[in-house]
Amino acid sequence: MTRPLPGETIDIHTHSTRREGFYVMNVFAQDLVHGLPDTANCSIGLHPWHLEIASPSVCMQHLKTFAGNEKVIAIGETGLDRNIAIPLDQQMEVFLAQLDLAEATGKPVVIHCVKAYSDIIAIRKSRKWNMPWMIHWFNANLQIAEDLIRAGCFLSFGRSLLHPNGKNAEVFRQVPFVAVFFETDDAEITIESVYEKAATLKNIGIDELKTRITENFDRLFLKK
Ligand SMILES: [Zn+2]
Numbered sequence: 396m397t398r399p400l401p402g403e404t405i406d407i408h409t410h411s412t413r414r415e416g417f418y419v420m421n422v423f424a425q426d427l428v429h430g431l432p433d434t435a436n437c438s439i440g441l442h443p444w445h446l447e448i449a450s451p452s453v454c455m456q457h458l459k460t461f462a463g464n465e466k467v468i469a470i471g472e473t474g475l476d477r478n479i480a481i482p483l484d485q486q487m488e489v490f491l492a493q494l495d496l497a498e499a500t501g502k503p504v505v506i507h508c509v510k511a512y513s514d515i516i517a518i519r520k521s522r523k524w525n526m527p528w529m530i531h532w533f534n535a536n537l538q539i540a541e542d543l544i545r546a547g548c549f550l551s552f553g554r555s556l557l558h559p560n561g562k563n564a565e566v567f568r569q570v571p572f573v574a575v576f577f578e579t580d581d582a583e584i585t586i587e588s589v590y591e592k593a594a595t596l597k598n599i600g601i602d603e604l605k606t607r608i609t610e611n612f613d614r615l616f617l618k619k
Pocket of ligand 1 (some may be wrong): 408410421472523581
């Protein structure tokens with residue numbers, strides 16, 4: 396794992412090859428057949444959307460092969476999505492297997508969650524997890540944000556923050572700094588634009604924002 400340089404933006408979850416600042420490239424488990432990308436840091440996981448196009452057992456084997464690699468700094472994205480046709484129990488099985496893999500390899504988890512926040516909170520509370528989880532593209536209300544943070548999760552904000560007068564911006568304004576990250580995911584946005592909007596919403600300078608997010612990086616990945 397490389398670490399962000401002082402003053403560098405951190406894109407905590409991206410599928411883009413734009414390569415701005417410090418970024419964590421997401422790699423889908425089924426693509427691991429080609430090995431790891433040549434990027435410095437990546438996360439690897441079986442996405443719930445891909446349970447119909449990829450073999451879960453083959454994907455889990457790929458994940459186990461690469462999870463210990465030093466370039467792999469997180470497991471995911473994995474998670475639960477109540478908006479898709481794939482039954483939740485099928486999603487749950489591979490999600491739990493990836494949470495266990497993260498514990499076994501000592502790596503945090505990048506979580507995809509759609510309409511399943513209460514499921515995620517219940518799983519988080521069901522036993523003692525040593526590794527932190529990060530909910531990517533967080534887009535729910537303040538109560539859910541606070542429950543997740545209290546349970547030991549980080550929240551990553553992205554394109555929803557840029558919507559004019561969006562609800563997500565108001566939630567972001569109220570969540571504590573210690574738990575947040577920013578991302579581009581697969582959106583046609585720059586990480587700079589997300590940082591700029593976030594600094595405006597929190598009414599702080601961009602340099603202070605960068606310092607705070609770098610501290611969060613150390614908390615998430617180095618457990619400082
Ligand atoms: Zn993603």
